Amino acid sequence: MRTGIVVFPGTWSDRDCAHAVGEILGEPVRYVDHRERDLHDLDLVILPGGFSYGDYLRCGALARFTAVMEAVSDFANRGGLVLGICNGFQILQEARLLPGALLRNASCEFRCEWVHLRVEQSDSAFTLDSRPGQVLRIPISHGEGNFFADPHTLESLERDGRVVFRYCAPDGRVTAAANPNGSLRNIAGISNARGNVVGMMPHPERACEALLGGDDGLAVFRSAIHALARVPV
Amino acid sequence: MAATIGRLALAAVALNQDEYRGIRRALGRDPNELELGMLGALWSEHCSYKTSKSLLRQLPTEGPYVLQGPGENAGAVDIGDGLAVVFKIESHNHPSAIEPYQGAATGVGGILRDVFAMGARPIAILNALRFGPLEGGRNRHLFQGVVAGIGGYGNCFGCPTVGGEVYFDSGYDDNPIVNAMCVGLVAHQRLRHAKADRTGDVVLLVGADTGRDGIHGATFASVEMDERSASRRPAVQVGNPFLEKLLCEACLQLNELDGVTAIQDLGAAGLTSAASELAHRGGRGIDVDVDRVSRRELGMSAYEVMLSESQERMLVVVRPEAETAARQIFDHFELHADRVGNITSTGRIRIRDAGAVAADLPLKTLVDGVPLRSPAAAFGDKPPSPVLPSIEEPEAVLLDLIARPNLRSRRPIYRTYDHQVQDNTVIGPGFDAALLRVPGTHKALALTTDGNPWYVALDPYEGTKAAVAEAARNITCTGARPIAVTNCLNFGNPERPWVFGQLQESVRGLADACRAFDLPVVSGNVSLYNETSERNIPPTPVIGMVGLLDDLSARCPAGFQEDGDLVFLLGETHEELAGSEYLRMLGARVEGRPPMVSLEMERRLQAGLLDSIGRGVLRCAHDVAEGGLLIALAESALFGGRGLRCPSIVGHVSREAFYFGESQGRVIVSVAPRRVPELQKLMAHHHVPLYAIGVVGGEDFQVGSDIRVPLDTLRAAWETPF
Numbered sequence: 001m002r003t004g005i006v007v008f009p010g011t012w013s014d015r016d017c018a019h020a021v022g023e024i025l026g027e028p029v030r031y032v033d034h035r036e037r038d039l040h041d042l043d044l045v046i047l048p049g050g051f052s053y054g055d056y057l058r059c060g061a062l063a064r065f066t067a068v069m070e071a072v073s074d075f076a077n078r079g080g081l082v083l084g085i086c087n088g089f090q091i092l093q094e095a096r097l098l099p100g101a102l103l104r105n106a107s108c109e110f111r112c113e114w115v116h117l118r119v120e121q122s123d124s125a126f127t128l129d130s131r132p133g134q135v136l137r138i139p140i141s142h143g144e145g146n147f148f149a150d151p152h153t154l155e156s157l158e159r160d161g162r163v164v165f166r167y168c169a170p171d172g173r174v175t176a177a178a179n180p181n182g183s184l185r186n187i188a189g190i191s192n193a194r195g196n197v198v199g200m201m202p203h204p205e206r207a208c209e210a211l212l213g214g215d216d217g218l219a220v221f222r223s224a225i226h227a228l229a230r231v232p233v
Numbered sequence: 234m235a236a237t238i239g240r241l242a243l244a245a246v247a248l249n250q251d252e253y254r255g256i257r258r259a260l261g262r263d264p265n266e267l268e269l270g271m272l273g274a275l276w277s278e279h280c281s282y283k284t285s286k287s288l289l290r291q292l293p294t295e296g297p298y299v300l301q302g303p304g305e306n307a308g309a310v311d312i313g314d315g316l317a318v319v320f321k322i323e324s325h326n327h328p329s330a331i332e333p334y335q336g337a338a339t340g341v342g343g344i345l346r347d348v349f350a351m352g353a354r355p356i357a358i359l360n361a362l363r364f365g366p367l368e369g370g371r372n373r374h375l376f377q378g379v380v381a382g383i384g385g386y387g388n389c390f391g392c393p394t395v396g397g398e399v400y401f402d403s404g405y406d407d408n409p410i411v412n413a414m415c416v417g418l419v420a421h422q423r424l425r426h427a428k429a430d431r432t433g434d435v436v437l438l439v440g441a442d443t444g445r446d447g448i449h450g451a452t453f454a455s456v457e458m459d460e461r462s463a464s465r466r467p468a469v470q471v472g473n474p475f476l477e478k479l480l481c482e483a484c485l486q487l488n489e490l491d492g493v494t495a496i497q498d499l500g501a502a503g504l505t506s507a508a509s510e511l512a513h514r515g516g517r518g519i520d521v522d523v524d525r526v527s528r529r530e531l532g533m534s535a536y537e538v539m540l541s542e543s544q545e546r547m548l549v550v551v552r553p554e555a556e557t558a559a560r561q562i563f564d565h566f567e568l569h570a571d572r573v574g575n576i577t578s579t580g581r582i583r584i585r586d587a588g589a590v591a592a593d594l595p596l597k598t599l600v601d602g603v604p605l606r607s608p609a610a611a612f613g614d615k616p617p618s619p620v621l622p623s624i625e626e627p628e629a630v631l632l633d634l635i636a637r638p639n640l641r642s643r644r645p646i647y648r649t650y651d652h653q654v655q656d657n658t659v660i661g662p663g664f665d666a667a668l669l670r671v672p673g674t675h676k677a678l679a680l681t682t683d684g685n686p687w688y689v690a691l692d693p694y695e696g697t698k699a700a701v702a703e704a705a706r707n708i709t710c711t712g713a714r715p716i717a718v719t720n721c722l723n724f725g726n727p728e729r730p731w732v733f734g735q736l737q738e739s740v741r742g743l744a745d746a747c748r749a750f751d752l753p754v755v756s757g758n759v760s761l762y763n764e765t766s767e768r769n770i771p772p773t774p775v776i777g778m779v780g781l782l783d784d785l786s787a788r789c790p791a792g793f794q795e796d797g798d799l800v801f802l803l804g805e806t807h808e809e810l811a812g813s814e815y816l817r818m819l820g821a822r823v824e825g826r827p828p829m830v831s832l833e834m835e836r837r838l839q840a841g842l843l844d845s846i847g848r849g850v851l852r853c854a855h856d857v858a859e860g861g862l863l864i865a866l867a868e869s870a871l872f873g874g875r876g877l878r879c880p881s882i883v884g885h886v887s888r889e890a891f892y893f894g895e896s897q898g899r900v901i902v903s904v905a906p907r908r909v910p911e912l913q914k915l916m917a918h919h920h921v922p923l924y925a926i927g928v929v930g931g932e933d934f935q936v937g938s939d940i941r942v943p944l945d946t947l948r949a950a951w952e953t954p955f
Contacts, residue, residue, distance in 0.1 A: 009566065010475045012391025016656045049654075051389045054475030110384050110649045141651045143388070206653050211670070211785070 001225045004032040004042040006072070006088075008063050013049035013085060013205060020205040021046070021221055034066040043228050044081040045072055047088025049141065049203060059102065059144050060091035069095050081125045081224050082197040086142050089189070089199030098190055098199045099157070100149035102142075106182025110143040114213065115180050117188050117202060118168040121161045124191040125227035126198045129219045135172045136165075136216040138202040140180055140188075145201035147183035147190075157190055164198055165189035246273020246449075252604060259598040267536050267584065267592045274449070274502035274540055275509065276603040278761050284606045284727045285759040288737055291744040296753040298716060306347040306427055306498060307417075308755025310717045312781050314674050315421050319353035322361075322414035322682070322721045322777040324760035328469040329411040333378025337411050338386040338472040339544050344415040345390060346498035349481045350547065352425035352488040353417030356655055357669055358387045360397035360413050361682040361721070361775040365406035367638065367955060372401075375409045376955070382472075383413070384649045389474035390481070393658055394650035395667035396680055401638045404686070404771040408763050412721045414777040416680055418671065423488055427497040429550045429576045430515030434494050436508070436574040437556070439563060440480050440546040444529035446470045447503070447542025476545040479566040484547060486562045492555025494576075499546040505539045507548045508574070509582045513596040518579035524587050525573045535586045550576060610737050611730035615692060615826060622819055624889055627939040630815070631863055634893065636950040639814055640860045642871075645955055664791040664872065665707040665856050666780065677788065679713035679780035685859065687812040688827035690771040693735045695827050697742030697774045699897050702830045703858060704778040705750055709839045710854040710900060712789040712846040713780030718747055720757040720776055725769025727761050735772040736761075743774060749832035750839075752778075789846045791855040792872025793903050796930035798852050800869075800877065801912065802862065803921050804838050804899035808886045814859050815893035830897045838898050841919030850908050850915065857899040863892045863936065865901050866926065867947055870934050876944050879927030881937030892936075903929055 003021050007014045014031060022029035032039065039045060052063035063069065069091070076082045076097055084092040092098040105111055116137055119130040130136070149157065157163050165188040169178045179186045181201070189200030204217030243253060246269055256264055256272055264272060278284055294302040300317050301309035307321035325340025341358060348355045360383055365372040387394045392415070419425075429436075447470035487493050495515070499507045504521070512519035523535045529543070549570070551559050556572070563570045577583075582599060584592040595602075624630055634640060647662035659677060660668035666681035683704040689696030705715045720743060725732040747754055763770040782788060793800075810816055811825030845851050853873065857865040870877050884891045904912050916923045927936075935941045 010389070010391075010478055012478070012654055016654065019656055050391060051475055051478075054389065054473070056475070109381075110388055110651070112388075112651045112653060113648045139653055141388075141653060203653075206656060209656075211659055212653070212656060 001027045001043050001228055002041060003027055003029045003044045003046060004039060005029060005046045005048055006032045006034065006068055008034045008050065008052035008066065010052050010054055011048055011050035013203065016205045017046050017048045020208040024208050025221055027225065032068060034068045037067050037071045039071045039075045042080065044083065044224050045075055047084040047091050049086030049088065052087055052091060059087060060094040063091045064094040073097060076197050079194065079196055081227065083126055084199035085203055085205065086201055089201055092197065092199045097197050098192060099153045100147055102144050103146040103148050104144050105146050111180050112139065112141040114139045115202060116168050116170050116178065117165040118172050118174060120163045120166055123161065124164050124195040124198050126220045126223045127164055128223040128226050130223065133172060135168060135170065136219060137214050138204055138207040138217050140202045142201055145181045145183065147187040149184065154184060160193060162191050162193065163187055164191050165200055246270060247277055248273050252276060255602065255604055259595065259602055265592065267539065268594055270536050270540055271505045271592060271594065272599060274505055275599050279501050280506055281603040282759055283603045284608065284761060285722065285736065287605050287607060288740040291740060292754040293744065293748050294754055299753050299755055300424060302753065302755050303757060306350040308717065308719060309351060309424055310755060312671065312676065316671065317419050317421055317424050318416060318678060318779055319348050319351045319419055320414065320416040320719055320777065320779055321347050321756035322412055322719045322775065323758040324721050324723055325411045325413065326409065326723060326760050326763055329379055329409055330407065332469040333375045334382040334385065335469055335471050337379040337382030339470045340411055340413045341383055341386040342472045342474065342477050342544050343500050344413045345392060345477060345481065346547065348415045348417035349484050350427060350496045350498045351419065352423045353419035354485060355392045355415050355417045356657060357416040357667065357680055358392050358394045358413060359680055359682050359777065361410065361684060362397065362399040363405045363410035363686060363773060364401050365403050366401050369406060371407055379409060379411055380646055380649060386472055386474045388651045390478050391654050393652045393654050395652050395658055395669065396662050396682065398682055399643065399646065400686060402686060402771065408765045408770050410723050410770065410773050412775050414682055414719065416678065416779065425488060425496055427495045427511055428514040429495045429511040429517055431494050432517055432576055432578040433553065434550045434576040435553050435556050435572055436519065436576065437549045437551065437559065437570045438526060438546060438573045439549055439568055439570045441473065441476055441543050442527045442529045443538050443541045444543045445533065445537055445541060448537055448540050470542050470544045472544050479568055480545055480547055483562050483566045483568055487549060487559060490555060490558055492552040493549065493559065494552065495550040497548045499548065501542065503540055503542045509596050509599050511548060511550060512576060512582065513600040518577040518581045518596060519574055520577055520583045520585060521574040522585050523591065525571050527569060527571050535584060535591045539584060608727050608733045609730040610734040612734045613731060617825060627892060628942055631867065631940055632942065632950045634815060634818055634860055635864060635867055635947065636953040637814060637818060638955065640864055641953050642951050659785065659788065660711060665710040668711050668782065668788055670785060675785050677713065677782040677785045679708045679711045679782060681707040682775055682777045683707060684773060684775040686771045686773050687823050689739060689774060690823055691812050691825065691827040693738035693772050694742040695829055697739040698746040698830045699828065700774055700776045701743060701746035701750065702835045702897055703856065704776040705839060706856045706900060708778055708780030709842050710789065710791060710856050711782065712787050713782035714843060715750060715752055715778055715780045717779050718752045718754045718776060720754060720774060722759045723763055723770065723773040723775065724761050726764040729769065732769055739772055739774050746832060749836065787847055789851055789854050791869060792853055793869050793875040793929040794852040794873055795905065796875060798903040798905055798929040799909055800901060800903050800926040800929060802899060802901055802924040802926050803841065803916065805834065805896065805922050806884045806886055806891055806894065806899065807896045808890045809896045810890050810894045813861065813893060813895045815861065828895050828897045835898045837919050838900065838921050841916055841921040842900060844919065845912055845915045850911050851902050851904055853903045855901050857901060859895060861893040861895050867934055869901060870944060871948055871951055875929050876931035876933045877927050877929060877935065878931055879936045882926060901926065
């Protein structure tokens with residue numbers, strides 16, 4: 001899986017993603033500068049976490065205007081796999097590759113902690129290896145991860161099975177207490193209609209080693225490897 | 234200008250008449266306004282350490298693994314595999330008292346720059362915070378602002394905040410303590426010194442434009458505060474962590490380049506301090522063209538530019554032929570760089586404004602010329618220990634105690650800090666010490682900050698010894714071996730004899746303890762004049778300590794791991810309650826003799842602990858600290874989510890002292906039953922007393938017939954929100 005990790009000036013999960021995909025899974029990885037326009041050599045593009053341009057304005061609002069985001073749009077439209085993590089999810093929304101918005105956490109505070117996610121569907125390129133209902137333990141680390149969409153969008157996301165992850169209790173129940181940021185319907189991750197673009201607030205790259213507290217995040221990256229093996233892109 | 238100068242003009246730069254006469258003697262003339270401003274900043278307590286310097290000479294600063302001791306941007310210690318750990322702690326108390334968010338944020342920003350100026354990538358941030366009780370006055374505002382500022386800066390920058398400590402006491406009303414520590418890693422050959430030792434080098438100012446923020450910040454931090462201090466808000470800087478991140482990445486790339494002589498951050502006293510220290514360390518001189526400095530606003534004078542403390546700026550000194558390559562790096566990160574001067578061989582700093590010389594000072598005078606102060610010291614007499622009230626209902630006391638702001642869970646604070654980014658955090662905040670993997674090795678670094686202010690208030694010498702001992706114990710509990718120390722000495726106004734007496738005793742305790750543990754002090758910071766409207770803070774030395782664990786697989790957690798494991802107390806308990814959280818809860822005055830540290834006992838304990846962890850004998854180890862034995866046991870139960878059953882436990886001391894006293898040199902451990910004989914043998918070998926406490930398991934926390942409380946009830950009390 002030839003993986004490109006996009007680096008905006010304020011990105012900081014780039015090296016963590018490279019560690020997970022490159023060192024732990026042993027897949028070829030390269031960094032993609034935000035000024036680049038050519039992604040033809042890649043199978044997977046990761047938009048990692050961070051504060052792309054400081055996020056003093058809306059998170060991701062500036063990043064969407066970069067050269068690389070034009071290329072990412074084309075790449076996604078051609079069926080390439082795109083995973084937006086945290087700030088990457090925010091950028092995908094700003095770039096209209098995914099619907100909805102991520103508002104300030106309901107607590108009005110930054111939250112860094114382990115949460116549980118229920119896998120809602122296993123059709124997306126990043127959940128192939130999981131079964132619906134499976135619970136993954138993966139950390140969040142954000143101040144603005146409160147998923148919002150208008151009722152119409154929300155209904156179509158649900159109807160089309162595009163809600164990929166929901167925050168849940170350790171036993172898989174979707175409860176208000178398990179919702180760390182006020183997201184509508186506990187939504188933690190969604191996909192586009194085709195299932196090749198997924199955005200998620202939690203950080204799977206931080207959950208790839210038992211030493212650091214758990215390795216449930218590997219399922220997300222392994223799914224992508226299997227998706228590529230299965231579907232010729 | 235007359236030989237003496239107006240009192241007001243001197244007060245503006247916080248110098249006294251004697252110092253002014255010294256300046257005149259050294260220059261053979263009166264300084265002009267710009268020169269006086271520069272001298273005032275560099276001769277300030279904050280920059281010159283004029284009051285503490287003679288005391289700090291006592292500290293051990295050398296050791297076989299020390300690569301860089303005090304005097305640079307940060308200290309550096311060899312950790313093997315060709316790597317060095319670089320670290321320092323610094324205060325940002327004064328700015329945080331005025332503008333808590335930006336004060337704390339820029340405190341973090343400043344210490345990050347100190348570390349990446351050394352060529353090291355920052356891998357961890359820690360802090361030590363003190364506030365007045367949250368019910369009172371501005372304290373909650375200060376607390377929330379400071380915590381948000383620390384998170385706001387570190388989270389955006391992308392360096393995990395992995396540990397720290399916070400205490401509340403009315404002694405910190407309106408004068409919070411905000412200390413930030415940063416730890417970085419660098420390969421030996423990339424360790425950089427901020428020393429401009431080549432004449433003809435080009436001096437580049439990189440990063441933010443210079444504004445009017447922070448002018449006289451160093452001076453401001455060197456005088457007591459009063460009701461007018463709020464009007465000094467322009468002396469507080471505003472942080473931009475995004476820009477800092479770009480600067481960091483650029484400096485780390487620059488560090489790989491040939492022809493880069495030095496990198497120096499602009500902190501207190503801004504360009505004046507950075508330029509003169511760089512050149513003076515290298516035994517050279519420097520010319521600065523102040524008109525070449527990019528400014529944020531029109532009409533700034535040379536004085537304002539030279540003394541601005543605008544954040545996120547670095548000075549980079551390169552060979553002329555390397556300038557193009559350096560600029561390519563800055564361009565990549567879209568950073569602005571001005572060529573502001575040259576290194577000379579004059580031994581002087583010369584400021585030129587549009588070609589005219591605006592200031593010309595010998596560096597020796599500016600950097601090293603300040604006469605050291607040795608104020609009078611007075612020592613408080615030590616009142617007798619308080620009369621001990623006896624406990625009626627131990628269970629209620631335990632639940633009240635663990636819910637106290639000084640003991641309750643810090644999770645509501647640290648979960649607002651990204652403590653995981655960079656994927657190295659093996660043990661995060663909330664335990665004895667944080668443990669970070671050293672990438673590419675099997676090693677880990679253990680990191681902690683410690684300093685119980687009440688022991689120091691009772692006895693600055695003993696209290697500071699205790700702070701060092703506790704930090705070392707916290708490191709040791711993870712299985713790591715303490716290797717070096719940084720420190721931040723936060724005290725009141727040293728012109729008051731009893732405050733200077735506290736400082737003197739505290740430094741003596743620091744020196745004695747560090748020598749006893751063979752720990753070099755490689756960096757540090759002194760923050761004096763923490764005085765608001767004539768109220769001085771309690772003496773607050775903070776110890777930052779780094780430990781090394783050679784084999785990450787041998788690490789030891791702090792929580793109970795398996796039901797059926799046996800729990801032991803290592804170390805001796807004495808009839809010591811003075812300075813305890815228990816007595817404070819009962820409303821007793823802080824008086825008496827604080828818990829005493831026997832450095833010899835402490836060494837034996839830590840050696841025994843490391844020995845048994847290294848042999849895999851222990852399942853958990855946790856320091857007995859504030860709140861005493863029962864709090865430590867409750868914490869291990871809560872960390873591990875497992876109950877504890879103790880038969881009636883009594884020592885040869887009162888029940889109060891045994892349950893809630895804070896005798897030093899104690900650790901609780903859990904061990905699988907079959908390995909108990911091994912533990913007993915090891916402790917006998919190290920001459921450490923061992924006391925059986927109970928058995929891990931069940932849903933309750935149970936101590937004899939005194940206490941039986943469900944773990945959930947205990948947890949609810951512990952998790953009382955702030």
